[in-house]
Each structure stands twice: as structure tokens, then as C-alpha cells.
Amino acid sequence: MPSGIHHVTAIAGSARRNVDFYTGTLGLRLVKKTVNFDDPGSYHLYYGDGAGHPGTILTFFPWEGAPPGRLGIGEAQETVFSVPEGSIGYWTQRLIEKGVAHDPPAKRFGETTLAFKDRDGTRLALAGVRGAEAAPGWSATDAPAEHAIRGFHSVSLLLAEAGPTAAILTDVFGFVADGREGLTQRYRAPGVEVGGLVDLRTAGEFLMARQGAGSVHHIAFRAADDAAQAAMVKKLVQDHHLRTTEQKDRNYFRSVYFREPGRVLFEIATDPPGFAVDEPVASLGQALKLPPFLEGRRAAIEAALPKLD
Numbered sequence: 154m155p156s157g158i159h160h161v162t163a164i165a166g167s168a169r170r171n172v173d174f175y176t177g178t179l180g181l182r183l184v185k186k187t188v189n190f191d192d193p194g195s196y197h198l199y200y201g202d203g204a205g206h207p208g209t210i211l212t213f214f215p216w217e218g219a220p221p222g223r224l225g226i227g228e229a230q231e232t233v234f235s236v237p238e239g240s241i242g243y244w245t246q247r248l249i250e251k252g253v254a255h256d257p258p259a260k261r262f263g264e265t266t267l268a269f270k271d272r273d274g275t276r277l278a279l280a281g282v283r284g285a286e287a288a289p290g291w292s293a294t295d296a297p298a299e300h301a302i303r304g305f306h307s308v309s310l311l312l313a314e315a316g317p318t319a320a321i322l323t324d325v326f327g328f329v330a331d332g333r334e335g336l337t338q339r340y341r342a343p344g345v346e347v348g349g350l351v352d353l354r355t356a357g358e359f360l361m362a363r364q365g366a367g368s369v370h371h372i373a374f375r376a377a378d379d380a381a382q383a384a385m386v387k388k389l390v391q392d393h394h395l396r397t398t399e400q401k402d403r404n405y406f407r408s409v410y411f412r413e414p415g416r417v418l419f420e421i422a423t424d425p426p427g428f429a430v431d432e433p434v435a436s437l438g439q440a441l442k443l444p445p446f447l448e449g450r451r452a453a454i455e456a457a458l459p460k461l462d
């Protein structure tokens with residue numbers, strides 16, 4: 154069974170501004186409000202569709218005052234969401250009304266695509282996809298549900314050379330080559346409707362990335378369960394001489410991490426248990442949730458976090 158994108162995690166500045174943009178402007182649902190388990194003084198905010206399905210989840214580590222990152226080799230260049238084919242006009246108008254910097258819509262691989270940036274400079278795009286309206290969406294705001302974002306379309310990685318990263322995508326995650334446009338080689342996870350595309354952009358000799366606000370921190374790929382994850386880890390070691398971290402319990406999924414040969418940080422995250430493990434689907438994202446090992450420090454953690462409303 155091929156994998157696909159599970160979630161994308163990026164770095165932001167102000168947490169409140171981040172919530173305003175992703176729920177207010179883009180209409181995503183805040184599906185989990187928790188802290189960075191490795192740095193509990195800062196939030197970890199998760200946005201997605203109504204239930205937080207894998208393949209719809211964009212997450213942020215907001216660090217107030219984080220200096221801006223610089224795009225370069227060895228990182229994700231752009232995160233693209235799917236919207237219905239006829240919705241690009243609506244979104245173009247909405248971005249204009251909200252004062253969001255964007256490019257004119259352009260064709261990519263035959264689809265009309267609208268590229269824009271969030272308030273930290275995170276590079277995003279909406280691709281108009283035929284049939285996207287069949288997938289579940291969420292509209293947290295005044296944006297009509299018919300135009301809502303339907304999860305990830307693709308991520309693009311900026312690389313010195315595509316081959317070594319492509320080998321991981323095809324051999325470990327089950328992607329197949331799916332066409333080329335200019336310097337971009339597309340890979341597709343067959344049968345994966347949401348978050349099934351990765352574009353590799355070859356930049357040759359270019360500056361290395363410097364992470365900061367607006368940068369993608371890592372990309373997580375899906376594993377159906379622990380056994381599927383273990384099989385991928387074994388393949389990475391045996392066939393690619395790449396070691397992952399030990400498995401970490403992220404409460405909503407279980408993860409291993411490794412730096413792929415093109416220098417992008419990859420994660421393999423299990424689909425289970427999902428975001429309803431510690432609060433009902435109906436009230437996802439409303440209360441600050443902490444993992445059991447941090448509950449005893451809740452009062453201090455809450456006092457130190459910036460207010461979101």
C-alpha cells in the first residue's frame with residue numbers, strides 16, 4: 154500500500170496571527186491545540202479538515218519573534234492544498250480582499266494553481282482539482298463550504314539533485330514517477346486521493362536553506378500502523394543505509410524521523426490513533442491538550458503560553 158503525506162510542520166512567528174490566518178482566512182479547522190512535546194514552552198497548533206484526517210494536517214511551531222527563514226536547498230519549498238476546480242476564482246478574490254500577497258493563477262501540470270504566502274512568508278498554493286469536491290472539507294469561517302480546502306494536493310522539495318530523494322519516495326513510500334514540467338519532477342502515490350503528490354524541484358548549486366519563521370520544519374509520510382512503519386524503517390536501513398530515530402509517541406500518532414539524502418527532514422507517522430484520542434471530534438481544538446507526561450505542569454505551561462484570543 155503506497156504512503157502519502159500525513160502532515161506538514163512549519164515554523165511561525167506569532168501564534169495568534171497564525172490562528173487568525175489558517176482558520177479565519179483559509180477556513181481550516183484548528184483540530185488540536187497542544188504544546189511542542191520537545192519544547193513545552195511553545196504551542197504546537199494543528200489545522201486540518203473536520204476530523205483531522207491524515208493528508209489534511211498542516212501544523213505549526215509558533216515562536217514569537219522567530220527570525221525569518223531563507224529558502225534554499227534541502228527543504229520544502231511550497232505546500233499546496235486542493236480546492237474544487239471551479240473555486241480558484243473565489244479564492245483569488247478572497248486573498249485580494251484579505252490583503253494576502255499572491256501570484257496570478259498559473260497552470261501547473263494542467264491545473265490552475267494560485268500561489269500565495271501567509272503572514273510569516275510560508276509558501277502556499279491552492280490547486281484547482283477536478284473532483285476535489287467529493288472529499289470532506291471544513292469551513293471555519295465565512296468562506297462557503299463548497300469552496301473549502303480539501304486537504305493536501307502536494308508538497309514541493311527544493312533539491313540539488315532529485316535522484317537520491319526520488320529513490321526514497323519510490324522504494325520506501327511506494328510513489329511512482331508521474332511526469333515532468335521544467336525542472337520539476339512529479340511523484341504520485343497511486344490510489345492516494347488526498348496528499349498523494351510530491352514534486353521534486355532541482356535547483357543545482359544554490360544556497361542551503363536556513364530555517365526560521367516561514368520555513369517548513371519537516372514532512373511526515375503515512376504508515377497504516379506500527380508494522381507498516383517498522384517495515385519502512387527496515388527498508389531504509391537495509392537498502393538505503395539510513396537510520397531513523399527511535400519511535401516517539403506524539404499522542405495522536407507514533408513517529409520516527411530521518412534526514413533524507415536531499416537533506417529534508419522526513420517523518421513516518423502512523424495513522425492511528427488520531428486526534429479524537431483525547432477529546433471528542435465535536436470539540437477538537439478548543440481546549441489546550443497536554444500529553445500525560447506534561448499534565449502535572451499544566452498551570453505553569455498555560456501561564457507561559459501566549460494568549461490566543
Ligand code: ZN
Pocket residue numbers: 160162371373420
Ligand atoms: Zn511531525
